[in-house]
Amino acid sequence: MKLHDVQGDHLTLLTPQNDKIRFHAIWLRDNSLDPTTRDPANGQRLVTLNDLPEFVTLDAAEVEASDLVVTFAPEGLTARFPLSWLMAHAYDVAPVSGMLEPGITTWGEEMQVYSAPLEELKNSDAVRRGWLSAMKRLGFAKITDGPVKPGALFDVIDLFGHVRETNYGRHFEVRTEVNPTNLAFTGLGLQAHTDNPYRDPVPTLQLLYCLENSADGGDSIVVDGFRVAERLRAENPDGFALLTQYPARFEYAGSAGVRLQSRRAIIELSADGLLQGVRFNNRSAAPIVDVPFEQMAAYYAAYRRFAQLVDDPSMAVRFKLEPGECFLVDNTRVMHARTGYSGTGSRWLQGCYADKDGLLSTLSALEHQTGMAAE
Numbered sequence: 330m331k332l333h334d335v336q337g338d339h340l341t342l343l344t345p346q347n348d349k350i351r352f353h354a355i356w357l358r359d360n361s362l363d364p365t366t367r368d369p370a371n372g373q374r375l376v377t378l379n380d381l382p383e384f385v386t387l388d389a390a391e392v393e394a395s396d397l398v399v400t401f402a403p404e405g406l407t408a409r410f411p412l413s414w415l416m417a418h419a420y421d422v423a424p425v426s427g428m429l430e431p432g433i434t435t436w437g438e439e440m441q442v443y444s445a446p447l448e449e450l451k452n453s454d455a456v457r458r459g460w461l462s463a464m465k466r467l468g469f470a471k472i473t474d475g476p477v478k479p480g481a482l483f484d485v486i487d488l489f490g491h492v493r494e495t496n497y498g499r500h501f502e503v504r505t506e507v508n509p510t511n512l513a514f515t516g517l518g519l520q521a522h523t524d525n526p527y528r529d530p531v532p533t534l535q536l537l538y539c540l541e542n543s544a545d546g547g548d549s550i551v552v553d554g555f556r557v558a559e560r561l562r563a564e565n566p567d568g569f570a571l572l573t574q575y576p577a578r579f580e581y582a583g584s585a586g587v588r589l590q591s592r593r594a595i596i597e598l599s600a601d602g603l604l605q606g607v608r609f610n611n612r613s614a615a616p617i618v619d620v621p622f623e624q625m626a627a628y629y630a631a632y633r634r635f636a637q638l639v640d641d642p643s644m645a646v647r648f649k650l651e652p653g654e655c656f657l658v659d660n661t662r663v664m665h666a667r668t669g670y671s672g673t674g675s676r677w678l679q680g681c682y683a684d685k686d687g688l689l690s691t692l693s694a695l696e697h698q699t700g701m702a703a704e
């Protein structure tokens with residue numbers, strides 16, 4: 330790595346591949362790694378932007394071994410940046426193409442379910458890292474060989490974070506006894522959905538842990554909402570845009586003292602247009618009132634197409650949870666469904682919520698520990 334050029338307000342590095350990467354003086358000054366700017370112990374910034382001169386320039390710069398050493402004017406401060414750090418934080422690069430953050434892979438029915446046994450996840454950082462990494466990439470993963478014991482779901486959350494408690498409690502029961510005297514009885518299937526879209530923010534992870542599943546049917550289905558969004562945009566960019574531009578409404582007022590309401594788009598994008606989340610749940614959809622009259626028919630057409638893609642069998646990964654198995658979904662991305670069930674037997678799952686930031690933090694810490702770059 331060489332220094333190619335130094336101007337007052339920016340400098341240019343030349344990579345071994347002859348790529349020119351520019352950095353602004355103000356950016357370098359704000360990100361200085363010297364001990365007056367960054368706490369050496371915890372890495373937190375010790376100055377505000379307003380503490381820095383408004384017009385920062387580069388007085389001198391040179392590459393010394395594997396560092397770039399820069400002196401800023403008018404302060405006269407000298408700071409040292411490892412070149413590897415600069416490359417890891419380079420912003421003078423081609424923007425992400427497409428709608429997905431790097432490291433995210435969308436899927437349909439062909440997806441190979443990633444699963445690991447609970448004890449191995451508890452005892453091996455390498456197994457846990459692989460499983461958490463699959464969660465990040467796919468938004469879904471399974472765990473097998475857990476104890477068939479109420480409350481075991483909390484052992485799973487302990488692998489990476491904390492339970493998110495809601496008005497449904499620390500956990501909730503999904504339990505049905507199929508009536509053995511009436512074989513015609515059929516448990517209702519549920520369309521694929523994200524949970525609790527009426528919360529803001531939503532619980533970003535959901536865990537469902539199986540304790541009994543002896544009825545016929547009662548399979549679980551998961552659908553990648555990001556793949557649905559990609560397909561909708563490919564088919565109908567205008568309809569896709571409508572679902573991102575206007576908020577839908579969701580509400581839940583099913584128990585005393587609870588009136589949860591949210592106003593959020595069915596497909597949410599980040600400020601720079603990457604997929605950030607989907608909310609889709611017919612049971613808690615409230616009247617949509619934020620779409621202009623002139624756009625409502627087209628909005629409904631796009632909403633219907635989104636729903637058809639959710640129900641398209643080629644989008645669904647289907648499996649039956651056995652007692653002692655569970656799955657985790659990224660509730661901002663992956664929808665879950667249940668097929669109907671019938672016959673004799675019972676179905677008992679325990680569920681709870683948690684949050685993705687804790688999971689990603691644990692993954693990043695494990696990667697850092699083993700020297701794998703999280704970037």
Ligand code: FE2
Nearest residue numbers: 522523524665
């Ligand atoms: Fe659900």
